[in-house]
Amino acid sequence: MSDASPPPAAADAETPAPNADQNRSLWGDVRYQLVRSPLFWISSVMVLVILTMAFVPQLWASTPPTARGACDLLNAREKPSAEHWFGYTASGCDMWASVVYGTGKSVIVAILVTIGTVLLGVTLGTLAGYFGGFTDTVISRITDDFFGLPFILGALVFLAIFPDRNIWTITLVLTLFGWTSLTRVMRGSVIATKQADYVDAARAVGAGHFFIIRRHIISNSIAPVVVLATIGLGSFIGAEATLTYLGVGYQRPTVSWGLLVAEGQNLALAGFWHLLVIPASFIVVTVLSFILLGDALRDALDPRHR
């Protein structure tokens, strides 16, 4: 352990000396940090690629698998070949087109749910942690109430209420049953942060609650939330698959990554490995990209980094 180099020193080396950038705003700092990080560039490009797949799949594959006559059962399960690098799905659709057109359903939901849960979690967690007392009691106990509810039962009911399942209804359900963990983690983190000397100092010079929360509390406590949120992004893609498995997720013939993985699993064990490996690889690369981007953002946002 003794040879562990002190990370603070390393971090300091790549940051300008404190006080040298007095007139740069928080976001100016962030920008300055980001443009100098290769991780940020690699992951942003990946994320950009994934986002274009999600929003403009036509750029990447000409025919959607839902188009008339796009799939032929005769081709079902065909393995990758020179013409079709990714082979065919179990329903005889081109795997590449299916994955590309499935991106939207999986990734947009995951992103929306992540945004939703982070907004709710950070707001409520900060309020509960910072103000404590009665506010904390109310928010925490409501969190407990929702936290005890089993996701599956809730999802079954909610999606039965909305017979037309689309991105919005699935997002709503996943958010409704997913915000509690982030709230709790944020609250714990804020409680620890608000004891810090600089918060006392800010308070002593008469800074308002809103100012302190904005300037000090959130930026100093958000790290674990960012970690969990980026992880959550990956798990929400999986949660969509679970919903589909239970019959309350997307309806076929819609394609989504979760559907492809669930469908490919059994056949993979019978020798059709590409049915599982290809959609799973897309999930892995996506999750990895978002997590790396999250890491880069977090490093940039961390005030102690400067």
Place this chain on the structure above:
Amino acid sequence: MGRYVARRVLQFIPVILGTLFLLHLLSTLTIQIVGDPVRALFGENAPPASVIAQMQADYNLDDPCLQQTGNPCLGLFVDRLGQYAQFDFGVNFRGRPITELFVERFPVTVRLTVIALVFEAVVGILLGILAGLRKDRFADNLVRFSTVLLIAFPVFVFGTLAQLLLGLQVGLRIRESSWAPDWLGQMLNVGYNADYPWLSLTLPGLVLGAFSLAAIARLTRTSLIENLRSDYVRTARAKGLTTRRVVGVHTLRNSLIPVVTYIGIDIGLLLGGALVTEGIFNIPGVGQLVFLAIRANDTPVIVGVVTLLTIVFLVANLLVDIFYAALDPRIRYE
């Protein structure tokens, strides 16, 4: 501390009532919207109407409010609370008391959860420390990448692969061999073996804990990196303390706060995740019970077991909160 515990226990009452009410609302809405579970028991060929009516009466499903979508059925909720107060959580569609089913199976799930928790906490924290101390070096990148793999695979895929490759391909060979000790083969089994109540849960426990392991490793890493940059660590270093002491005494305890919070949350998530894991590995636990009940549309079991689990979970939560207060003296709960 004593006052805090007392206050927390008092608050527990409205929480549990609230959760029970939400549960009641969900199950009532399910029946109102999804349909009559008694009818679903029989499939395509409907039995005589009188048979269905009798069964609905037997299971308290004949209340007219269950036909009115949106009606919260408060009367039924009060009845239910009365039954819960007497530890009566109903019977399943085969007439067996749900408490009995639960008590039979809960220890198995607890063992599974304990294995998963110990595994994810110990390995996760160790990996996190390793990665945090060697930020941006090989070990760190390896940990970050391998945890992404754990996160990205849906648990049913991961579980099946582990069962097939480790439990069967490797495990069967070990179990059939003459040289390997018995316990090793049981640790890599394809399913639960009642003769080895702990060992045979090892592999499923690892599968169950895998996702959270990734989360814990990443949380620990981030938290550690942050704290290593903080003023008090610099002060400690400046005082000439060794790295071991800086990390062990000053940094780690603070870094573990979000990790402990997460582990507390995770107890609930694990109980939910056990549903899939117990299904794959054929483990006679509570998750399997719910899994089978969902498949068989056995609503009384789903509601009863989920209620019991919720109570267990809320109690666990309470304990974690108290532990939390003990862990971080800066947190003043006055």
Place this chain on the structure above:
Amino acid sequence: MSVSRPLRAFAVTASLALGLSACGGSDTTSSGEVDPTGAPGGSYTAVVNEPSYLAPSQNCYESECSKILDLVNDPLVSTDFETGELVFDGLAESIEPDDAQTVWTVTLKEGRQFHNGEPVDTDAFLRAWHYSQDPKNAQATAGFMARIEGAGEGSEMSGLEKVDDRTFTVTLDGPFSQFGQQMSYQPAFAPIAEACMDDLKACNESPIGTGPYQMSGEWRHDEGITLEKWADYAGEQMANADTIEFEMFTTPTAAYRDFQNGGVDVLSVSPEVYLEAKGELGPRLQEAPTASLTYLGFPTGTKPYDNEKLRQAISMSIDRSLIIDRVQNGLGVPSTDIVTPPIPGSRDDACEFCAYDPERAKELLEESGVDPESFTLELYFNSGSGHEGWTEAAARQIQSNLGIDYKLKSTEWAQYLELLDAQEFTGPFRLGWSLDYPSPENYLRPIVGTNGDSNYTGYSNPEFDELLVQADRADDLEESFALYQQAGDIALQELPIIPMWSGEVAVASSDEVGDVRYDVGEGEIAFGEITVNQ
């Protein structure tokens, strides 16, 4: 979800037709699976899911409880699957209808006993049947008693009359030539011992039966059931192994993993692992046809599905063989009739519109006058039960062959059934049918007959109903089959439902056991015949 309801009828291939006794030696099976090492004795492990009820057996109306009860109970009578005739290999010595096919006289064999020594007499049957029909008792198979006079009205029905200790008469509320076949559904018509009736709860944990096996110890809920040979068995059913261990698994895949691990010896392989098993097991995996039918029903009262030509066009635009091959992994036989092939009276050329012929389908669509662009075909199925793949494939074929766009609609099973009962479907819907007794009548009347128990299409054709009634009154089986087939022709012309395929099952066995055979009559592996290699 195993909602299939198997029948209790005995195939001609089983022991009885060859006149063998229960303790017969290794030469007993006629299925071609004769294993020279096979001899009575030993123990093997099989798979069962948690049964609903074991006692009274009248409450058993699903595959898992009847799997156990078929071994624990003797049938009243069985049906030969080749000819459709009754086989008296059970508790009844004879079952005779009067000329009007209305009053049936049942005579029991002498000297048969329950496991606890009580005699199997008229009282034991009357006790059971009266109990079962009483709506107060909410027995799952109460519907089987519905044809008996006075059933469902109180604690006793007027149609049952004791003649003496071994004889009783059953009066139906109308002529029904297939009542004998119906009585071969064993759980519904089994007798109940007095000791069992006195304490049904205890009996459910350890049923008192009349068959070659009895339970060793109590029912270990969600874990397993152990059966052991009953030493004093005097009946004719086979019982080779001394002990059968039935184990329960959460999923069929988990059961197969245990099989691979050397635990389970015999199991029906689920479709999910079938391909995998096929690659691994070779000859130790055998496929056999079942009597279950998968079909698509039409809401015949809803536009445009009220158009017969459109229904025919849709049926002909689906390539059943390709779907079976690529989606069902080859398990299944394309339908040629509503009645499935193993059933006496079924035909392999009855369904003109079940053939795949896209050209003809297009012609039929044109003749129908329905504009394919004018509507979206909404195809319904229940979710989470493995129907997603093939319904989508069928819809795709309809789309590419007929130019009709589609939408897939899935709901949870309970909701699906509500929609069915209310007949609220707005497009074709998927359903399966597993019969109760091996008669064409058991397909045609419930699924297609006016107000049939499982007629969810709203279809009603008096001519069809009349042919069924005539067939019910027929003097012999041949005549009744001819009439049922005429009725079938009407249904296959008007197509309120389109038959898709009949089922196939794959049975895997370890090298520890021999004489493994799927009994289509039982709808189950013939567990009693299995021998253990020693």
